Amino acid sequence: MKRSDRLVALTNYFISNPRQHTSLPYFTTKFDAAKSSLSEDLDIIDQRFREEGLGYLHRISGAGGGVEYIPSHDEEASLIFIDQLCDMLADSSRILPGGYIYMSDILGNPKTVRQIGHVFASVFSEMEIDAVVTVATKGIPLAYAVASFLNVPVVIVRRDPKVTEGSSVSINYVSGSSRKIQTMVLPKRSLKEGTNVCIIDDFMQAGGTITGITSLLKEFQANVQAIGVLAEADDEEDERIVHDYTSLIKIHNLMSQDNIQVSRGSFQSHKN
Amino acid sequence: MKRSDRLVALTNYFISNPRQHTSLPYFTTKFDAAKSSLSEDLDIIDQRFREEGLGYLHRISGAGGGVEYIPSHDEEASLIFIDQLCDMLADSSRILPGGYIYMSDILGNPKTVRQIGHVFASVFSEMEIDAVVTVATKGIPLAYAVASFLNVPVVIVRRDPKVTEGSSVSINYVSGSSRKIQTMVLPKRSLKEGTNVCIIDDFMQAGGTITGITSLLKEFQANVQAIGVLAEADDEEDERIVHDYTSLIKIHNLMSQDNIQVSRGSFQSHKN
Numbered sequence: 001m002k003r004s005d006r007l008v009a010l011t012n013y014f015i016s017n018p019r020q021h022t023s024l025p026y027f028t029t030k031f032d033a034a035k036s037s038l039s040e041d042l043d044i045i046d047q048r049f050r051e052e053g054l055g056y057l058h059r060i061s062g063a064g065g066g067v068e069y070i071p072s073h074d075e076e077a078s079l080i081f082i083d084q085l086c087d088m089l090a091d092s093s094r095i096l097p098g099g100y101i102y103m104s105d106i107l108g109n110p111k112t113v114r115q116i117g118h119v120f121a122s123v124f125s126e127m128e129i130d131a132v133v134t135v136a137t138k139g140i141p142l143a144y145a146v147a148s149f150l151n152v153p154v155v156i157v158r159r160d161p162k163v164t165e166g167s168s169v170s171i172n173y174v175s176g177s178s179r180k181i182q183t184m185v186l187p188k189r190s191l192k193e194g195t196n197v198c199i200i201d202d203f204m205q206a207g208g209t210i211t212g213i214t215s216l217l218k219e220f221q222a223n224v225q226a227i228g229v230l231a232e233a234d235d236e237e238d239e240r241i242v243h244d245y246t247s248l249i250k251i252h253n254l255m256s257q258d259n260i261q262v263s264r265g266s267f268q269s270h271k272n
Numbered sequence: 273m274k275r276s277d278r279l280v281a282l283t284n285y286f287i288s289n290p291r292q293h294t295s296l297p298y299f300t301t302k303f304d305a306a307k308s309s310l311s312e313d314l315d316i317i318d319q320r321f322r323e324e325g326l327g328y329l330h331r332i333s334g335a336g337g338g339v340e341y342i343p344s345h346d347e348e349a350s351l352i353f354i355d356q357l358c359d360m361l362a363d364s365s366r367i368l369p370g371g372y373i374y375m376s377d378i379l380g381n382p383k384t385v386r387q388i389g390h391v392f393a394s395v396f397s398e399m400e401i402d403a404v405v406t407v408a409t410k411g412i413p414l415a416y417a418v419a420s421f422l423n424v425p426v427v428i429v430r431r432d433p434k435v436t437e438g439s440s441v442s443i444n445y446v447s448g449s450s451r452k453i454q455t456m457v458l459p460k461r462s463l464k465e466g467t468n469v470c471i472i473d474d475f476m477q478a479g480g481t482i483t484g485i486t487s488l489l490k491e492f493q494a495n496v497q498a499i500g501v502l503a504e505a506d507d508e509e510d511e512r513i514v515h516d517y518t519s520l521i522k523i524h525n526l527m528s529q530d531n532i533q534v535s536r537g538s539f540q541s542h543k544n
Contacts, residue, residue, distance in 0.1 A: 008320040049280070052284065102461070104428070104462060105425070108425040111423070137412065137428065140409065144413050148386065151382075155380060166368050
């Protein structure tokens with residue numbers, strides 16, 4: 001196989017398998033190529049990925065060594081993308097009664113969802129994360145997008161037990177905004193004890209949902225390493241019960257519906 | 273930019289943007305390359321994609337022409353992958369009371385989900401599909417995987433109306449297996465009239481859920497072009513109300529729990 005063919009095959013492999021450690025002999029055998037040629041291929045791809053703001057190839061030399069594609073979104077590109085999301089959300093026809101905003105069209109676009117996943121995966125790229133946890137329904141596509149860049153599984157918390165998941169652990173918690181008692185359920189076999197997780201959700205007001213997930217995860221002795229929400233509303237900021245999180249977007253005055261504004265979320269301060 | 277750099281950048285572009293028509297001048301400008309060089313690049317990528325079973329580059333010449341990556345999974349590779357899924361499911365600890373099977377771990381793996389999406393997108397690749405429709409919760413990751421390969425949005429039907437989605441259309445239907453009256457809801461603004469859709473779900477018994485979605489879609493004058501389910505159970509096959517669909521896996525005797533077997537679904541007969 002010629003270099004040009006190898007470059008196409010390798011680029012596809014890395015983009016399709018982020019954060020998967022692969023030994024060099026796997027590639028030299030697959031492509032019937034010398035180690036030195038393969039090494040040059042990897043240099044070319046690494047350089048190109050960096051220049052395109054896609055991330056980089058992490059190479060480990062020696063026995064047991066190999067290469068891994070670390071997708072980390074260029075910070076500049078992340079901010080441009082977040083500003084585009086802000087523009088999309090700053091449309092008064094999106095405002096719904098009760099302090100909500102219509103985002104289903106944005107969350108329904110697989111390409112947008114994938115980009116959001118890339119941004120979060122970049123923020124969490126230095127952390128030890130073994131699984132992404134979300135709660136049904138709206139957080140699910142975002143959780144998969146983040147998980148695919150981190151190469152870890154997704155675990156879905158439900159608000160009602162389902163017969164198709166076997167025995168479950170459930171907790172009750174007080175919803176932040178409505179002060180109602182709510183339930184969350186996770187199948188027993190979905191998470192091993194001591195797993196390092198990040199929590200992903202689409203929207204946060206006071207933070208009751210995130211707090212509920214956190215309590216449920218305690219039952220599984222899971223360690224919450226990070227929390228990411230696409231959008232937060234600042235109406236109940238004073239009463240917020242969740243403090244350490246990354247949001248891409250912040251919506252101001254959504255509840256009062258007076259002078260609603262959309263700006264960058266806590267992502268910016270995290271990076272600066 | 274050298275050919276090797278262009279090949280890396282172009283491969284990433286196509287893999288990340290399937291089914292997106294792009295004009296050649298976009299690339300010649302971006303890479304500051306001659307049309308003839310770019311054309312050779314595309315030949316190399318097209319050939320490699322075909323040999324790796326990833327699909328092909330569809331090129332349209334003339335004014336308004338350009339190039340588009342059509343991801344179509346190699347049939348052989350699809351069958352090998354389906355057989356792997358069958359092996360994973362053929363594990364008696366997965367069987368749950370009431371004719372269900374535990375699949376959350378398989379559906380929680382983003383890479384597996386993506387491969388399932390690739391297989392379905394290949395089956396539907398010649399059809400006119402403008403959106404993928406699924407019902408919360410388990411079908412969601414599969415729907416996004418299919419949609420990302422088809423480059424179309426996802427629309428999620430719910431079983432309960434949500435305050436965050438605005439005014440909705442709802443229908444009642446009779447569940448196939450339990451004969452209970454159930455509800456399905458879709459926000460009014462989620463689907464334009466006359467949209468061509470495919471329906472994706474994780475599991476089908478008698479087909480009540482799919483029939484429910486179909487009825488709801490009639491309210492939106494949508495045209496159901498195709499139906500894809502990951503797994504079907506054959507217990508209620510005689511009473512099945514949905515006939516034209518593609519399943520990857522078929523589970524035999526799940527309800528009776530006696531001599532349960534897992535085999536390839538209707539995918540095989542579709543292709544032969």
